[in-house]
Amino acid sequence: MLVELSASSMAFPKHSIPQALSVLVLAGLLVLGQVPVEQEAEEPVTQPDIAVAKSDPKCPADCSCTAEGAVDCAGVDLTEFPGELPDTTHQLALQNNKIEEIRVEHLSHLHQLETLNLQNNWLTTDGLEDEGFEMLEELAYLYLANNKLTSAPKVLPPSLVSADFAANQLTKIFPYTFGYKPKLRSVYLHNNKLADAGLPDHMFNGSDNLEILTMSSNFLRTVPKNLPPTLYRLHLKSNKLEKIPAGAFDSMPNLRELYLQNNLLSNDGMDNETFSLLNSLECLDLSNNNLSVVPKGLPRNLVLLHLEKNSIRSIPADALISVRNLEYLLLHNNKLRSRFIHPAAFQGLKKLHTLHMYNNLLERVPRGLPRRAKTLMLLHNSIAEIGRNDLALLYTLTELNLSYNQLSNSKLHRDAFRKLRLLETLDLSGNALHSLPAGLPRSLKVLEVKNNRLSSIEDGALTGMDKLQKLILSENELRLNSIYQGAWMELSALTTLDLSANQLSHIPSDLPESLEYLYLQKNRISSIPASAFEGTPNIKGIFLRFNRLSVDAVDESSFAHLSNLQVLDIGGGTADVPFRRMDMDGEEETEEEEETS
Template sequence: MPAVGRGLLSLLSLLSLLSRGCAAARPAPACPRDCGCTQEGVVDCGGIDLKEFPLLLPELTNHLSLQNNQIEEIFPEELARLHRLETLNLQNNRLTSKGLPEEAFEHLENLNYLYLANNKLTVAPKFLPNTLISADFAANYLTKIYGLTFGQKPNLRSVYLHNNKLSDAGLPDNMFNGSDNVEILIMSSNFLKYVPKNLPPALYKLHLKNNKLEKIPKGAFNELTGLRELYLQNNYLTNEGMDNETFWKLSGLEYLDLSSNNLSQIPSGLPRNIVLLHLEKNAIKMIGRDVLTQIKNLEYLLLHNNKLKARGIHPLAFHGLKKLHTLHLYNNMLERIPSGLPRRVKTLMILHNQISEINRNDFATTYFLEELNLSYNKLESPQIHREAFRKLRQLKSLDLSGNNLHTVPFGFPKNLQILKLKENEISVIPKGTLSGMTKLRELYLSNNKLKVNSIYSRAWEELISLQSLDMAGNQLTSIPPGLPESLE
């Protein structure tokens, strides 16, 4: 080959090598200023006072954190470059629906987690990737959801829409069409009047509290056999807004909160597996014979702040509820201890009622009672039968504060550890009222009318475990003699 030809070939080879070397040495996109980036594709630009969506992010980014900034607008062409993006966190910015174009997410074919809570969005995106697993739109100003916002997403598991401005008209009939695997749906604090239609059958947690719910449409929960937690408190639900089968198909339901509604009685047809039932802050006046007895797994029943009278509670209302250990009946209108209390109840709260007497057999079958609160009723010492507590051998705490007691009553259980008698009219501690109470650790007698000479001289003799004694606000002129050495 002529020398010229050989020289030309060598020059071309050299140029080729140089071009390859330059390509290999070309730097990867730099990490945006003030952000943190890792080789694994994590880019953290959270809380750095960004005003705009960062440009020229590394194309291999898979987790992008932009929360706690002041971003108002998203550029679709910048997002489209991030084809590997799995997590996008834009919480707590200033994004508006105008600044979030409809096509913003259409090229993110690997997006699993989208966090847009605490922005200024008024309508949800019309389209979100079908790869989504979780979407958080809480604390915006949303008034409208579209059919493909959450529809046709078989991997979707959780949706958060609480603290928005959603009404019934702003929801599509098939909001979760093709998204049957959603397990968690939070729609609290909106303006819904009806339970949404066609809820995903895989739901196990549904929050609808703090809405305007007046009615639960027939069959609304029929497909939700796996639902475990249902939150319906702080609405306008009435007994007329539901029927005997509203909750019946919820065979997996363990937690039901219907507090702070307008119920006048306990709804019929509650499922048997409920463990915790919130019914407080309604207008419930009666408990019928068969409305609770089928809930065999019931452990906690909260009925405080209603309008219950003892005669409105059927003597067999709690019959067969062998697991029921906590019953709250405070702030009602009970004039006496209700008949037929749950036999295995351990905690009984009946404070702030109008109870004026305790009869001999009022607690004759509540052998397992450990905590009894009767404070702020209308009890007087003579109206508490001396043997009323005779069966309560496991009772540890008794509260009789805020009644009209003039003397310390007789007949306290010997195993008591805490006894509260404050804010009465007690002026006398008679002989024998505290005898045998060797396990008592705390005794509260503050704000009564006790004088040193009105206390039986050996009243404290058997209180060998007493560690705390409160006698403030009485008429004592000196420390009572004979106080136990165990006092702290």
């Protein structure tokens, strides 16, 4: 979402606002942990570039042809297959038209055709003659996605390398559709209506080089049989899988990525050997299924394991013992309680650096967390207490999110963070803290404690935090006299300070020189003196909307020296302040004009 943060001049004379002041458009982006995730949409099929030039006298009307044999008729509202195509055509682009049928005579002379793109047309199964494709002895790339096919062509040429039939209405595949294609590397069948009965038992017989198969978003209840051993990426997400037959993956030693999310799989639908022979598997996605326990027998080379959005209630001691190379473990949105996570569950995971356990039922920090973790997400649980040693072994942690739990100062040990000497980001938002916790790591760069009950920042709470760049304290109960004198000046690297939605009556007087963005909206500020921003020459954004300001209470000279100021937002006060916005030319708009624009 793009949010326009516009400048307000409070009806000041134009010369009192720095010329650098202008409308700034900012984009807000929330990132919850840096976790590489596989593509949710199926991998787009790479298509050869077709140069555009009309050099062949036989080039069809509205099309572009090149001497190299590329014919581009894409998106020109064709309702019929173009006639008089050059016999030397190698690449034919017909996507994004309204073609309904292709007859044998359309293709019979295209003996050199290698790439045929028919995506996004109106083709039906009745409108395709199988013999036409069979005659294309050089055809390597066939794109038929986004048509109206109900069954695949019965025979495709053995020269085929890649076939895309995604987003049709396929219910039937035939033995020679993809069988006996020694050059076949990738097949895309996602977003169709395929069920188990519509697949032949040996669907890829004689196609022993297939590497990528996508069959997501169909109606499969079981893993297709006799899949080629050469597969390295298999998409079966968003089907109706309830059970994985014994040995279904045993003959796939090269499989590196397996996507099974959004199915109906339970622990009873698989056994301890289901994945055990997938020695090359690096990414396994079992998210959004019906698992109640972390499955056993996981392959040893696994790097990324998705188990989120299940009903997992426990992690046995030996469930993860085999996955020594695991780096990312995603367990969020389950039903985990700390007491059902065995203390040895993470033992031996020396490479695990990202652990997501948010949106569970954790009542405390689980014991035995991986010692080399860098990112730990525990937000949205029921953690009410953190003892002295709960985090003591997490020496390498750089990001810790404990927001939206039930933490209070009395239950948060003053030495809880003492060993986190590499911690850079800490989020304690949405708890019940009434003051900043003692013993915060001096290594912090980002600290968020919004939406708590902070009523004070006690002496020395920010001392030594000379690396802190962003401090978010919005939605609390802070007053100026509850913050010790000089607190902000100690933060010599601070660029963003958010004190919005508190009870401040004045602009803080000890702001650091490094400050670039100051958020003070929704407070009780009633005046802006000339000296308000003397110590912040680098400031770029000042946000004071929804305070108690009036025009007479704002000294316009307070902004005159701020040459870097880009955003000044003062409108919307409770004192019925006239609101003006500076446009890019420095002209003022009235509130009525702004609403119209």
